[in-house]
């Protein structure tokens with residue numbers, strides 16, 4: 001008997017994926033990880049300093065399915081996205097690869113969704129303005145996901161590239177997107193930073209009381225976007241303690257001794273599960289240190305696979321032949 005694998009392209013995902021469903025799936029994944037019903041070995045980095053980039057391998061299991069994402073990060077890539085990925089979605093009972101799908105759009109959506117979940121629990125309920133530092137691929141889904149949870153009056157955006165600013169404005173005519181200097185971006189109720197920088201661009205004095213920051217860009221050792229004084233003054237929630245300490249926004253402040261691990265208030269899983277609060281009062285600054293977890297990929301891949309099989313999308317292929325072992 002033959003069994004086929006479903007191949008799903010970027011365009012298949014584009015037609016199937018909806019941010020509301022991804023936000024729900026990602027929130028469930030954080031809860032499952034906290035409940036220990038999801039498994040996630042550490043992310044493996046393959047550094048490529050000679051090519052100004054890196055690869056990461058990210059495995060996870062939720063219930064009867066497991067995924068691995070093979071993803072790169074190449075800032076200043078030549079006519080290609082900074083981040084591209086492929087996800088293999090497998091059946092845990094047999095090991096069979098049920099699907100191979102584009103992980104590029106999946107990454108954008110699950111990363112936006114994690115910030116939406118964090119903002120839901122950590123930002124002030126009356127938040128009306130969003131600031132985007134960096135307007136590239138991840139920023140688009142930060143805007144999509146956070147504006148799904150909050151009714152925003154204005155989105156202040158800054159990027160070194162005017163072209164990226166223009167593109168994000170064109171992509172979201174339904175939202176009041178305003179080009180602004182970084183200082184004004186930082187003065188918003190909720191901020192998402194999605195640049196690949198390796199030294200801080202957001203200054204402490206720009207951040208107002210009560211602000212929530214989703215720090216997304218720092219996802220490998222040596223990267224940081226925020227003035228360490230912001231981290232020192234904030235309630236800090238991380239997606240995963242080891243991964244964030246190694247490569248998240250807190251990695252440099254930890255290594256330089258600005259903070260110790262005791263400064264980490266909680267994981268997002270603990271907050272979602274109600275074990276710790278996301279915010280204690282209206283005045284404090286909160287930071288979600290997002291490094292991107294394999295459980296977010298696993299939950300989103302399952303969602304996509306179920307939608308694709310229901311709606312008849314993608315191309316089935318006899319990729320693995322049972323006779324190969326005969």
Ligand SMILES: NC(=O)c1ccc[n+]([C@@H]2O[C@H](COP(=O)([O-])OP(=O)(O)OC[C@H]3O[C@@H](n4cnc5c(N)ncnc54)[C@H](O)[C@@H]3O)[C@@H](O)[C@H]2O)c1
Pocket residue numbers: 073075076081082083107111133134135136137138139158159160161164194195196197201215216217218219290291292293
């Ligand atoms: N935390 C996560 O889960 C996660 C997931 C995916 C990507 N990332 C990281 O997020 C970052 C952005 O990824 P992307 O796919 O959006 O890349 P991208 O290249 O599409 O966008 C990055 C943008 O930042 C801008 N930029 C660079 N330096 C800047 C500066 N000093 N000030 C303002 N803007 C600046 C660039 O012009 C570009 O438009 C990368 O570091 C990537 O590794 C994190």
